[in-house]
Amino acid sequence: MARxxxxxxxxxxxxxxxxxxxxxxxxxxxxxxxxxxxxxRTRSWYTEQRRMSYVDTSAALTAWKxxxxxxxxxxxxxxxxxxxxxxxxxxFAAFFDKRAKYPRFKAKKKSRASAExxxxxxxxxxxxxTLAKMGGPLDVRWTRPLPAGAEPSTVxxxxxxxxxxFVSILCEDGITRLDPSDKAVxxxxxLTSLVTLSTGEKITNPRHERRDRERLTRAQKDLAxxxxxxxxxEKAKRKxxxxxxxxxxxxxxxxxxxxxxLVHENQVVVIENLNVRNMVKNHPLARAISDAGWRDxxxxxxxxxxxxxxxLVVIDRWFPSTRTCSECGTIxxxxxxxVREWExxxxxxxxxxxxxxxxxxxxxxxxxxxxxxxxxxQRESSRTGxxxxxxxxxxxxxxxxRL
Ligand SMILES: [Zn+2]
Numbered sequence: 001m002a003r004x005x006x007x008x009x010x011x012x013x014x015x016x017x018x019x020x021x022x023x024x025x026x027x028x029x030x031x032x033x034x035x036x037x038x039x040x041r042t043r044s045w046y047t048e049q050r051r052m053s054y055v056d057t058s059a060a061l062t063a064w065k066x067x068x069x070x071x072x073x074x075x076x077x078x079x080x081x082x083x084x085x086x087x088x089x090x091x092f093a094a095f096f097d098k099r100a101k102y103p104r105f106k107a108k109k110k111s112r113a114s115a116e117x118x119x120x121x122x123x124x125x126x127x128x129x130t131l132a133k134m135g136g137p138l139d140v141r142w143t144r145p146l147p148a149g150a151e152p153s154t155v156x157x158x159x160x161x162x163x164x165x166f167v168s169i170l171c172e173d174g175i176t177r178l179d180p181s182d183k184a185v186x187x188x189x190x191l192t193s194l195v196t197l198s199t200g201e202k203i204t205n206p207r208h209e210r211r212d213r214e215r216l217t218r219a220q221k222d223l224a225x226x227x228x229x230x231x232x233x234e235k236a237k238r239k240x241x242x243x244x245x246x247x248x249x250x251x252x253x254x255x256x257x258x259x260x261x262l263v264h265e266n267q268v269v270v271i272e273n274l275n276v277r278n279m280v281k282n283h284p285l286a287r288a289i290s291d292a293g294w295r296d297x298x299x300x301x302x303x304x305x306x307x308x309x310x311x312l313v314v315i316d317r318w319f320p321s322t323r324t325c326s327e328c329g330t331i332x333x334x335x336x337x338x339v340r341e342w343e344x345x346x347x348x349x350x351x352x353x354x355x356x357x358x359x360x361x362x363x364x365x366x367x368x369x370x371x372x373x374x375x376x377x378q379r380e381s382s383r384t385g386x387x388x389x390x391x392x393x394x395x396x397x398x399x400x401x402r403l
Contacts, residue, residue, distance in 0.1 A: 005307055006153070007173040013140040013165050022133060023157060023165075026076040027113040031106045033061060033073070034084040038103055041092065054089040061085065077132035079121035087116075114158035122155045129155065129167065140167060147173045161241035177309040184268035184369075186362025188321075188354050189294055195258070196354035198362040203258065208250055216243045251293060259300035263310050269301055270313045270365025272321075313365035325349060326359035 015023060037057040044050045052060075061081060064070040073081065094100035121132040128137035129152075146152070150171040158166050186198035193202040219240045226233035262269050274294050298314070305312040323332045330346030335353070343350050 002174045002176050003307075004172050005175050005303075006170055007147075008168045008170050009144070009146055010166055010168040011140050011143060013138045013167050015138065015165055016136070019134060019136075019138065022076070023115065023159070024113075026080055026115045026133075027159070029073050029076045030080050030084045030115050031108065031111065031113075032070075033064075033081045034088055035105045036064065037061070037085055037088050038105060041088070054085060057085045057088065058082065077115075077117065077121050079117050079132065080115035083116040083118065112158055112160065114156055117155045117157070119153060122152070124152050124155075124169075129169070131155070131157070138167060146171060160245050162245040163238060163241070164245065175307045177307075178264060180309070181265070181267040183266045184270065184362060184366060185262060185266045186270045186358045186360070186365060187262065188358035188361055189272070189274065193354065194293075195297075196352075196358045198355070198358040200352070200355050202354065209247070212243060212247045212250070216240070216247065219243050252296065255293065255297050255300060259297060259304055263301065263304040263308055266310065268311045268313060268365065268369050269305065270315060270362050270369070271298060271301065272361055273314050273316050274298075311369060313369045315361060315364045315368070319360075319364070321360040321364070322353060322357045324356075324360050325351065326356050326363065 037052075037060065040057065040060055041052040044052050061073075065073045088103060091100065091103035095102050117131055123130045127142070129140055130137045146169065150169075150173070152169045152171045154170040156168040156170075158168070160166070188196045188198075193204045195203045197203070219236070219242075223233065223236040223240050226236045298312075301312045304310070320331055323335050324330070325332065325344040325346055327349040328344060328347040330344055332342060332345065335342065340353050341350060342353065342356075
């Protein structure tokens, strides 16, 4: 069963001097329009109690372009500017929905420099991508092919802190749904390993992580020694940003592989809602995977589950999943972070702290899952000689509050 989804393909590209200048100008205008519109919306609310809409901000943009002060906005493609207003609109919608904080200004240094081009502002022909206001196509490194006959709908150009240029191309792609599986897995954000699965498998940090961390420490020390405002400091800054970028890339790549694997192997994947968890226990430093990493993993699992016809269950983990025995439901006493293994007072089962938590996550997820009744917890081996029946799932759920 095939279906069509929107999928982004990201590539590096190497702009010419002219293109660099054009894009830098466009990024600056995008940021200015976003910030101005945010200022206007905030002012109109506080002084007139009036909510500006996207259409209002769009009219304001037209007016700005007619002033002497902002006439330079006419020099860049108008599409990325309109898109900036759309992004602001989305940010406000998220704020009014209580999904996000009040939109913030884009700082030149901190925010990612990017510009979004829709259909009318780029040309994609014979494998060449040309943006509005540009003479020639971008020198894109096509490291993987776009889907055959792809019709890109949106192109986003960005530059990261390390000075690397990327183009992300959104197009439709056919996805073949996977055959239904009868397996399910619980995923716990581990303390020592990156994630722990209810199967008992522990997934550790990517191979390069440690060496990259060492490189980062070296680069940061190097930067600290440089004279403020000097050309050497600028160079050292770039170097630090470069190491950061490589770490982020590898982490992302790793999370892509992990999420693809989990979705391929299981019908139901259960993870915890980390926001809720943070409110409960406040020791984010102790976790191997960062909040940002966890959010990325969750987002990847979400869309991949949707693509392939799987189910992702996100549970609000406000029950003591670490201290609850996954065999009998007995809740143990306080457990300091150093405790890696413990024995249940109720049934005598020995637990690895993280594996036990992952099993509880799975049980809680299956209790609310749409297809929970049809799947069984995935076991790495049948060491125990028991099949994981529905009854066992109920057993594991006992002692957990209903979600
Ligand atoms: Zn027990």
